[in-house]
Amino acid sequence: MTNDELGNLLQRLIAGWENEVVEFKRAGADFDTDRIGRYFSALANEANLRSANGGWLVFGVDDSTREVVGTSYRPEHERLHGLKGQMSNGTQPSVTFREIHELEHDGGRVVLMEIPPAPRGLPISWNGHYYGRAGESLTALGVDKLDAIRQQTIAKDWTAVAVPGATLAHLDPAAVARARLGFTGRHAARIPAAEIGEWSDEVFLAKARLTRNGQLTRAAVLLLGAAESTHLLSPHPAEMTWKLVGEQEAYEHFHPPFLLSATALAARIRNVQMRLMPPNELIYREIGKYNERSILEALYNCIAHQDYSARSRVIVIEYVDRLEFISVGEFFDGSPDDYALREATPREYRNPFLVEAMTELNLIDHMGYGIHRMVQDQMLRFLPLPDYDLTSRPNEVKLTMPGAVIDQAYSQLLMVRTDLPLEDVLALDRVQKRLPISAKTAQRLRKDKLIEGRGRSVRVSAAVAAATDAKADYIRDRANDDYVARLVLDFIDEFDAATRADIDSLLWDKVGDVLTSDARTAKISNLLAKLKRAGKIRNAGSRAHSSWVRAE
Secondary structure, X not given: OOHHHHHHHHHHHHHHOOEOOEEEEOOOOOOOHHHHHHHHHHHHHHHHHOOOOOEEEEXXXXXXXXXXXXXXXXXXXXXXXXXXHHHXXXXXXXXXXXXXXXXXXXXEEEEEEEEOOXXXXXXXXXXXXXXXXXXXXXXXXXXXXXXXXXXXXXXXXXXXXXXXXXXXXXXXXXXXXXXXXXXXXXXXXXXOHHHHHHOOHHHHHHHOOOEEOOEEEHHHHHHHEOHXXXXXXXXXXXXXXXXXXXXXOEEEEEOOOHHHHHHHXXXXXXXXXXXXXXXXXXXXXXXXXXXXXXXXXXXXXXXXXXXXXXXXXXXXXXXXXXXXXXXXXXXXXXXXXXXXXXXXXXXXXXXXXXXXXXXXXXXXXXXXXXXXXXXXXXXHOXXXXXXXXXXXXXXXXXXXXXXXXXOHHHHHHHHHOOOOOHHHHHHHHHHHOOOOOXXXXXXXXXXXXXXXXXXXXXXXXXHHHHHHHHHHHHHHHHHHHHHHHHHHHHHHHHHXXXXXXXXXXXXXXXXXXXXXXXXXHXXXXXXXXXXXXXXXXXXXXXXXXXXXXXXX
């Protein structure tokens, strides 16, 4: 927002004064971050309960006189916005400010922190405690309010339903042990590992949000249930299928506990090594065909967001050049591109109970960062970006993860231009896949010489990569010249002198295997002349019968 728009916003907030979703503070230079976290939790929870678009924590306004007094809180831009990371680390589920605005007001600098409402069904805690408001006062979130938020989606959340007759005996002990490790890692900064180790399984499962009123839920059976206990979920199939397509064909079905079987399925994927030659390096770079973290991220997302009431399975299809992850249920909140750019935070989930439990076990986060991470992983490996297809079949999401280069120019451009913003990389990825981009985006990319061609012939420009290829060739040639010069000097040091025939025999296959005989002869002559000019060798013989020795 512009400064004028922020000024108008501040006037509206002051006119409404403090309520459950707005808080004003004078805020000095050292305002306690823990207090900010408590207000964040309170305002997010209250915004949820009041169906508000969000909450506001405003620094630089006297909370008794309603006057703008200015604030010196974190005047440095990077330090101020570093608060976003601190909120994300301390909140559960992990959430942060929608934005932090700075207003230059006649009364002084004002900081307006925009807080998103807690997602439906998921109250926000700060360092393990839930906060709310009672008028203008900060308080613990009452049990009535806590239940009101949690009950928002339970009625339609298939995973939140308690399973009649299910007991601890129906769970896989190895899965429970692995779940404890994930929970301990998630809460390492808040709860000592020794304390978690002392909890009974009943207490642990309650803390991990896998039980309701002491009863195991469908979420618990999906994640931790023993393989022979899947009948508890009948007639809903709890199954993931891996299918290999191509010259070789195979398939395998995987059942609960999904906490363990997701890793087993990922291990079936043939993640061979690929060799790419960056244009500005001298050696090949070896990368896995797929990023292992991205594979698990995709699988966990399928598990978390599958519409289990549709009685369908998660399918993973492995082709020669790509993976496809197919789950049932429309993309629930927003569009994939919003999450790729890290511009969106999900406000609703199809399976909030399961999502919260998987977050507690350190499998996923609530912020929608999974898609962003997969995009980043592909960028860093110079490969095409993941694609989401929401239209091929109704009520289905298909994620395609490429495992091969599509356009060499695109991959080399990523190797060269590591400074490209994510928006440009997303657009270039669409160009290499022959997908449309907006006229405004095309104009910007063409101005920056990142694309070339017109109409249907638009393609990723190879100009930058080609220029860097030339630089790389120069570097390789220079390195080779240094190497062969060293060979000549070593030969002379060993045998005191070298004839031209000796040198030709020594260097003939080392000065360039794509050069003609005349070109090799000329290159060796140039090398000897260069060493002579450098004062390292001299010709002790004649022009026709040379005898090269050390000049010293």
